[in-house]
Amino acid sequence: MTDRDFDIxxxxxxxxxxxxxxxxxxxxxxxxLKRRLRTAMGHFGVQTLSQLQHRVVHEPSTxxxxxxxxxxxxxxxxxxxxxxxxxxxxxxxxxxxxxSLKVWVAGCSTGxxxxxxxxxxxxxxxxxxxxxxxxxxNPETLQKAESGVYDAQRVSGFTENHRxxxxxxxxxxxxxxxxxxxxxxxxxxxxxxxxxxxxxxxxVFAEVQLVSCRNVLIYFNRELQDRAIGLFCDSLxxxxxxxxxxxxxLRFSSHGDAFVxxxxxxxxxxxxxxx
Amino acid sequence: xxxxxxxxxxxxxxxxxxxxxxxxxxxxLPALEPDIRAAVFVVxxxxxxxxxxxxxxxxxxxxxxxxxxxxxxxxxxxxxxxAPPDYHLLIDRGPSIALSxxxxxxxxxxxxxxxxxxxxxxxxxxxLGIILTGASHDGAAGLDAVASAGGLTIVQDPxxxxxxxxxxxxxxxxxxxxxxxLPAIARLLGTLDRTGGRQPGREQ
Numbered sequence: 001m002t003d004r005d006f007d008i009x010x011x012x013x014x015x016x017x018x019x020x021x022x023x024x025x026x027x028x029x030x031x032x033l034k035r036r037l038r039t040a041m042g043h044f045g046v047q048t049l050s051q052l053q054h055r056v057v058h059e060p061s062t063x064x065x066x067x068x069x070x071x072x073x074x075x076x077x078x079x080x081x082x083x084x085x086x087x088x089x090x091x092x093x094x095x096x097x098x099x100s101l102k103v104w105v106a107g108c109s110t111g112x113x114x115x116x117x118x119x120x121x122x123x124x125x126x127x128x129x130x131x132x133x134x135x136x137x138n139p140e141t142l143q144k145a146e147s148g149v150y151d152a153q154r155v156s157g158f159t160e161n162h163r164x165x166x167x168x169x170x171x172x173x174x175x176x177x178x179x180x181x182x183x184x185x186x187x188x189x190x191x192x193x194x195x196x197x198x199x200x201x202x203x204v205f206a207e208v209q210l211v212s213c214r215n216v217l218i219y220f221n222r223e224l225q226d227r228a229i230g231l232f233c234d235s236l237x238x239x240x241x242x243x244x245x246x247x248x249x250l251r252f253s254s255h256g257d258a259f260v261x262x263x264x265x266x267x268x269x270x271x272x273x274x275x
Numbered sequence: 276x277x278x279x280x281x282x283x284x285x286x287x288x289x290x291x292x293x294x295x296x297x298x299x300x301x302x303x304l305p306a307l308e309p310d311i312r313a314a315v316f317v318v319x320x321x322x323x324x325x326x327x328x329x330x331x332x333x334x335x336x337x338x339x340x341x342x343x344x345x346x347x348x349x350x351x352x353x354x355x356x357x358a359p360p361d362y363h364l365l366i367d368r369g370p371s372i373a374l375s376x377x378x379x380x381x382x383x384x385x386x387x388x389x390x391x392x393x394x395x396x397x398x399x400x401x402x403l404g405i406i407l408t409g410a411s412h413d414g415a416a417g418l419d420a421v422a423s424a425g426g427l428t429i430v431q432d433p434x435x436x437x438x439x440x441x442x443x444x445x446x447x448x449x450x451x452x453x454x455x456x457l458p459a460i461a462r463l464l465g466t467l468d469r470t471g472g473r474q475p476g477r478e479q
Contacts, residue, residue: 003396003424031365031393032375073377215376218346218362225347245346247359247374252347 009049010037016053021063023137024200025070027224033070040069064140071138072216074110076154077171078161080246083214084120085166086266091241092124095209101130102208104235106199106228107216108134111145115174116162117212118188123168127191133206135197146194148184155182199228204235211236214267215245222252229253233271242269283468285313285427286352287366287398291387291417293320293409295437297329299457300407301336304355306461309338310469313403315355316344316394318364318385320411329357346374352470358385365393381413387441391417400425405460406451407431409441415448422449429453429460 010033014025025033037049044062046052055062078084095101103121105114114134121127136142150158155171162171175182197205199216211232217225232242233255242259244267250256259269292299296319307315321327333341337355344356350370358364359374363385367373373393380386391404391414404421406414408431422428428451433439435456445451455463 029367029373031367031373031396032363032377034396035365035375035389035393036377075376218374218376222347245376247344247362248346249348251345 006034006049009053010034013037013049013053013056016057017063017066020057021060022201023063023067023070024198027200027221027227028070028219029221032219036069040066043069067138068140071136071141072107072109072219074141075112075215076161077112077116077150077158078165079112079116079214080266081161081164083165083243083246083266083268084116084161085164086263086268087117087243088120088124088166090263091210091268092120092126094239094241095126096124098209099129101126101210102206103130103132103210103212104206104208104232105132105134106197106211106213106232108136108142108145108194109138110141111148111194112150112158113212113214114145114192115148115184115188116165118192119162119171119174120165122188127188130191132192133197133208134192134194137196137198137200139196142194142196146189148186148189150182150184152177152180152182199231200224204231206235207237208235208240209237210241210243212243214243215248217244217248226253226255229255233258236271238271238273240271242271243267244269284401285403285467286401287350287370287394288313288315288403288405288464288467289391289394289417289421290315290317290405290407291391291409291414291441292318292407293383293411293413293438293441295408296320297332298408298437299431300333302457303407303461303464304333304341305336305338306465307337307339307355308465308467308469309340309353310471311339311353311467312470313467314350314352314370315339316358316364316366316390317355318358318387318390320383320385320409320413321360327357327360333357344372344374346372348372358390360385363389365389366397367393368397370397381411383411383413387411387414388417388420392420395420395424395426398424398426402426403429405429405431406442406445407457408436408438410438411441412444414441415444418445418451419449422451427452429455429463431460432456
């Protein structure tokens, strides 16, 4: 199989998934998509992407399994503690001025970022007047996110991150450990709406004060990245905040001018008052 | 074909290293001329919690532009790109930079294999892959991919490496085009094709 064959088959597979199931990976960055599909080929025991395509089209259960290779991977709670510290110190004081708050975690995967923000907002006394929209395209990871259950082995890393984010309590206040798993407090979920939403095909659904979308845009090509940033821009209220990944940038987006750098090192942007 | 004729077609150089890597890179990167046509990409295994000081460290030692790879940035000639800690560095069409936070590969993020395989995909025979000192098997599959795509492969002589594991794993998997000492690799890098005119400015 030549590289060219692989590229052709990749495009056919992506088109087939779109035509049959309306999951749109056509705007995903090629390099990481190729790597993920090579890993998936090993998992499914197929020699070519055409074989995988055959299975995906004829067995919907294969698509469900394949989505886990194609969608945004799990993150850590409080990944990049300095980002959360900066939200606390620089963004929360402004969020306090709103009578009610809406926050959008786009591409939430298995929910680590969602619970991190919920815990932070509770610690700052804001959670009770906030709705957090947690969205992803993968129903299986959304379900995991909604369950709020994580492998106990990961929790010591989460705890350390949380501490370094300027926490006001120990992370253990927010979960109970059971059979090697950490089950996060149900009350955190009372203000979270988990929902299916595609940055590639869906539109804006609410006006929000904060969008947190970190290490999701890296999986998109420039056009799709631009679409997503456009959605964030349209969704944010005037002077609303956008947090992106530490190595992501708005420099290559046509919507870049709609934002000003708010905390440069943490990639926190603020939507301009007037455009 | 001679090494010289191979070298003249190089548009991309990928370097992979772990233990002892900073010292090895301190020999190699200062040898690069400021106006080379090739772009250079480096994966050095580092603890993820520490902010990377590689750019600051090498900016002062090098005559080429040195920066940390930023997602979606178009690749500029005559520039050294370091993989940021806790991200995989990939080369995408364009060529442009692509980062990923996908699972660890060979217990590492960034992984040498991920960089080398994606760069081989884009640069094919115009790529030079170099494995240096390191205490990991990461990079062996990547260097194999560079060779399969028609690129040139070099391994630092394991006998001269601070940690020989990485080089030995690469050589065991597939015989590289050249096994060289660090100073010999530096000499080779110093003779990469130059654009002659334009000198790209230092970034940041």
